[in-house]
Amino acid sequence: MGRANKVVLAYSGGVDTSVCIPYLQQEWGVQQVIALAVDLGQGEELGPIQQKALKCGAVESLVANAIEPFVKEFAFPAIQANALYENRYPLSTALARPLIARLLVEAADKYGADAVAHGCTGKGNDQVRFDVAIAALNPDLKILAPAREWGMSREETIAYGERFGIESPVKKSSPYSIDRNLLGRSIEAGPLEDPMSEPPEEIYAMTQSLDKAPDAPDYGEIGFEGGIPVSLDGKVLGAIELIAQLNELAGRHGVGRIDMVENRVIGIKSREIYETPALLALIQAHRDLESLTLTADVTQYKRGLEETYSQLVYRGLWFSPLKEAIDAFIQKTQERVTGSVRLKFHKGHAIPVGRRSPYSLYSPALATYGADDRFDHKAAEGFIYIWGLPTRVWSQQTRA
Ligand code: ARG
Numbered sequence: 065m066g067r068a069n070k071v072v073l074a075y076s077g078g079v080d081t082s083v084c085i086p087y088l089q090q091e092w093g094v095q096q097v098i099a100l101a102v103d104l105g106q107g108e109e110l111g112p113i114q115q116k117a118l119k120c121g122a123v124e125s126l127v128a129n130a131i132e133p134f135v136k137e138f139a140f141p142a143i144q145a146n147a148l149y150e151n152r153y154p155l156s157t158a159l160a161r162p163l164i165a166r167l168l169v170e171a172a173d174k175y176g177a178d179a180v181a182h183g184c185t186g187k188g189n190d191q192v193r194f195d196v197a198i199a200a201l202n203p204d205l206k207i208l209a210p211a212r213e214w215g216m217s218r219e220e221t222i223a224y225g226e227r228f229g230i231e232s233p234v235k236k237s238s239p240y241s242i243d244r245n246l247l248g249r250s251i252e253a254g255p256l257e258d259p260m261s262e263p264p265e266e267i268y269a270m271t272q273s274l275d276k277a278p279d280a281p282d283y284g285e286i287g288f289e290g291g292i293p294v295s296l297d298g299k300v301l302g303a304i305e306l307i308a309q310l311n312e313l314a315g316r317h318g319v320g321r322i323d324m325v326e327n328r329v330i331g332i333k334s335r336e337i338y339e340t341p342a343l344l345a346l347i348q349a350h351r352d353l354e355s356l357t358l359t360a361d362v363t364q365y366k367r368g369l370e371e372t373y374s375q376l377v378y379r380g381l382w383f384s385p386l387k388e389a390i391d392a393f394i395q396k397t398q399e400r401v402t403g404s405v406r407l408k409f410h411k412g413h414a415i416p417v418g419r420r421s422p423y424s425l426y427s428p429a430l431a432t433y434g435a436d437d438r439f440d441h442k443a444a445e446g447f448i449y450i451w452g453l454p455t456r457v458w459s460q461q462t463r464a
Contacts, residue, residue: 066093068179068206072171073122074164074194075099077113079232080211081183083221085120086228087210088181094208097181098124100171104160105131105246105304120230124175128167131246135303138163139247139343141391142377144291144398146351146370149378152324153336154343156248161190162382165197172205179206186212192329193380200383240267246307248320248340259325259335270315271339274412277318281410283417284313286349288405291398293346307342314341317409329379345414349405352416357400357423366397 071094075081081099088094099117101110110127117125138159147155168180180198184191186209195207216224222232239254251267265273287295293306301309314320320341325333354363369390376387403421407414429438 066095067208068092068094068177070094070096070098070175070177071179071181071208072098072100072168072175072177073181074168074183075101075113075117075122075125076183077101077108077116078183079218079221079225079230080185082116082120082230083225083228084181084183084210085117085122086230087214087224088208089121090228091214092208092210094179096123098122098126098171098175098177100126100128100168102160102164102167103127103129103131104134104163105307106244108244120225121228126171128171130163130167131304134160134163134246135307139307140292140303141394143293143343143346143350144401145373145390145394146347146354146367147374147377148347148370149374150324150326152322153326153338153378154248154340154347155374155377156245156338156340156343157243157250158189158193158378159247160245161193161380162197165194166201168194169198169201169205172202179208181208181210183211184209187328187330187332189329189378189380193382196380197383244269246304246311247343248338251337251339252334256335256337263323263337267337268321268339270311270341271321272316272318274318277411278316281408282313282317283406283408284310284345285404285406285418286310286346287403288350288353289402291350291354291401293350295404310342310345314345314409314414315339317414318412319409319414320344321412345407345409348414348416349407350401352405352419353401353403353421354397356419356426357403357421358397359425362397366394369393 071088073081073084073088085097085099088097099122101113101117103110114125114127142155142159149155171177172180182191182194184194191209191212198205198207226232240251240256241253243250249270255261256263285297286293287298294300296306296309320339320343322338322340325335328334358366373387373390376382376384381387400423402423403419405416406418408417429436
């Protein structure tokens with residue numbers, strides 16, 4: 065009796081997930097492996113990957129096009145939350161995991177599988193995200209993670225695959241580990257493991273280097289409705305199109321490169337490079353529009369929750385009670401985050417240089433220093449008297 069009868073495996077077409085197919089059957093006694101490849105806008109034909117899974121021994125090879133739900137149900141809420149893990153990483157990889165988990169659970173249900181599987185190792189965040197999200201969606205489903213247990217080196221994994229006709233890459237494979245989707249690329253390993261060494265230009269694919277970025281800026285006006293980006297330069301765009309166009313525009317100006325040492329869930333520090341042009345530009349613009357449309361107290365309170373939200377997403381708790389409660393708060397705050405923000409793209413920067421909203425709380429008559437000033441300056445005196453009263457009492461007491 066094997067560990068499971070029928071397994072749905074999250075399949076990327078790479079060496080590890082390919083080797084998982086024969087491994088699950090040969091070593092763990094699984095009867096049937098169903099491969100599931102998910103299109104998240106990684107810009108790769110999934111047809112050949114679908115074929116490859118069958119060649120590796122899958123009984124069924126599924127492809128799910130999930131770009132639209134990825135953007136609408138995962139990226140947009142994260143933008144509304146201005147989510148940046150450790151104040152920098154916009155979670156482009158992390159956001160995909162709960163969606164893949166959901167698709168795995170749905171496929172397992174549809175095909176009557178008693179387990180799902182993934183190719184994550186025991187060192188990363190993604191195993192945590194998959195396992196916890198799967199458990200949240202179906203606590204009875206078994207989760208198999210062969211790469212967490214098989215203890216094979218890269219070479220051994222390739223050799224194992226060759227025994228089952230899985231071709232190892234012809235050209236010397238890249239030293240980098242890269243995760244890519246419509247929102248961005250995450251690059252680690254190889255020479256990047258030395259945190260002091262500057263990332264070579266060759267690792268980037270979505271962003272221009274600063275020296276090659278245009279000397280003249282470009283502008284782009286992002287329109288939001290209820291905190292969701294809906295247009296670029298006045299043109300209403302579908303969710304995917306908007307991200308794609310903004311990736312191009314921002315990427316051309318070198319916007320969205322992040323080089324950081326981050327704290328993984330399992331306690332290791334790791335050096336990761338990201339390029340997330342559209343996502344970072346959208347967070348900049350969105351946060352700026354909030355400054356115009358939210359009251360001071362809501363803005364400030366929300367900032368604290370945004371940090372918690374980012375930690376929850378990074379740490380695999382997308383489907384969790386605290387995340388749901390924070391979502392409800394954030395949704396309420398977004399009702400009037402409608403309007404547009406003008407961004408200036410230049411040499412690695414996406415700088416908000418203008419903003420407007422039908423719900424603007426900015427009052428020119430109160431803000432102006434000109435002749436139209438309607439603010440009652442005398443009223444400030446009484447306010448300051450009362451505001452400063454405890455400080456005055458404290459000072460008199462401590463100096464007595
Ligand atoms: N550190 C990022 C995260 O945990 C990316 C993980 C995948 N990175 C990679 N280069 N394969 O979200």
